Amino acid sequence: MEYVSTRGNAPALDFEGVTLAGLASDGGLYVPREWPRFTPEQIADMAGLSYAELAVRVMLPFVGTSLTEERLRELCSEAYGRFAHAAVTPLKQLDEQQWLLELFHGPTLAFKDVALQLLGRLFEEFLSRSDDRLTIVGATSGDTGSAAIDAVAGRERIDIFMLHPKGRVSEVQRRQMTTVKAPNVHNIAIEGSFDDAQAMVKRMFGDTVMTTRFHISAVNSINWARLMAQVVYYFASALQLGAPERKVAFSVPTGNFGDVFAGYVAAQMGLPIERLIVATNVNDILHRALSAGDYSAGTVTPTAAPSMDIQVSSNFERLLFDCGGRDGLALAEQMRGFEASKAMRLTNSQREGAAALITSARADATEMTQAMAWAARECGEVIDPHTAIGLHAARAAGLPREIPVVTLATAHPAKFPDAVERATGQRPPLPTRVGDLFDREERYTELPGTYEAVAAYVAEHATPSA
Ligand SMILES: *Cc1c(COP(=O)(O)O)cnc(C)c1O
DSSP states (O other): OOEEETTSOSOOBOHHHHHHHOSOTTSOOEEESSOOOOOHHHHHTTTTOOHHHHHHHHHHHHHTTSSOHHHHHHHHHHHHHTSSSTTSSOEEEOSSSEEEEEOOOSTTSBTHHHHHHHHHHHHHHHHHHHTOOEEEEEEOSSHHHHHHHHHHTTOTTEEEEEEEETTOSOHHHHHHHHTOOOTTEEEEEESSOHHHHHHHHHHHHTOHHHHHHSOEEOOSTTSHHHHHHHHHHHHHHHHHTTTTTSOEEEEEEOSSSHHHHHHHHHHHTTOOEEEEEEEEOSOOHHHHHHHHSEEEOOOOOOOSOGGGOOSOOTTHHHHHHHHTTSOHHHHHHHHHHHHHHSEEEOOHHHHHHHHTTEEEEEOOHHHHHHHHHHHHHHHOOOOOHHHHHHHHHHHHSOOOTTSOEEEEEOBOGGGSHHHHHHHHSOOOOOOGGGTTTTTSOOOOEEEOSOHHHHHHHHHHHSOOOO
16 A cells, blocks of 8 residues: 655655654655545445454555554554453444444543554554664643553653643643653653644754654654544444444544544445534634635634644645545645645535535534533433534434434543533543552653753653664
């Protein structure tokens, strides 16, 4: 399988290459040159497989010759063996039409574990072949940081530096990062906002003093391997609800457009999906883009669903590329315009291509609270604020009765206990697997919000690449 850049001007790479590269050298994102496709018979044949075995079937065409089937199977069994539920991503019924797909049974209680547990193992596998090392540098507003740290803690060939804005992540989120003791884990609290931290990370990728000494890589969802791993649970849940004979719709709490793009990929591979609903909070750039063609960034409003408080959704570029005729050079031009003015119009083919499968909805704070209250009162299910935004959109979609609607439950409610308690009157306890989080010692470094301070710290503590 070959991968090409959405901006048409970077070398094509194989799966191993795109996994280690993250971003393409022309600033674009990697996508497969064409979508592998399953027949309905092949999909029917996947019913009843274990999650790890299903993951092998779905991912093998993307992996190509970069891993043997046997090795991929071993990595999937290890990664999904770390989940606290035997079904890995169990599906729960809410009423005659609505379902919840629980993606939070991994070690750090958010759906990001599903992809990052595998990605950590893929990194180590590919690095050992070339006897290389990786320096992962990331910025987090919460869930990505802890999931990435858990996935690479203790791995010999990787150092991870995770920046978080001091005082602006929840205590559970901070402790999930700062109580990990492995020597290759470096938490940095910087003075400033998440955007400041993110800007420093981006600057480091373009800093040749750093990139010639260290093999710097990213773990956010611009990395293709993360999206690939997320395609699997669309298959898993649709098969349980009767695919390929019956069509299913999905409602996806969306921020960076990675999770919902994985659903788009599942549809391209032949999974019969009736509709993908992009659910946003009041930070609704994607809702405006999909409903009116207007992709223009405003300022971020903080909400009770912080992992969706985002204005620019990196993975949206992958959808625009695929729906807009796969013209990389034209898209590069369009994205340059967006980067200059923070606004652009979608082309007609981009709008029509997206609309064939995707609609969008926006939930404000009241609608989010009502969805949490409804699930608790009518179904006995305590859900988190991100999931509630998805559930609001799912119930408002007005799909025909015979179409099951699956809301992706992206975080465990115990990650956001205050918002959940306000909406439902119940304070969700932390699962026992993270139960002593508040007794463990924290370890992190505080740095001023300047690029020079962060770069000097990384240079001092990272191991140069081969
Ligand atoms: C990251 C995250 C999201 C948004 O997912 P994207 O792939 O960025 O669209 C939604 N909910 C939770 C809990 C998250 O951690």
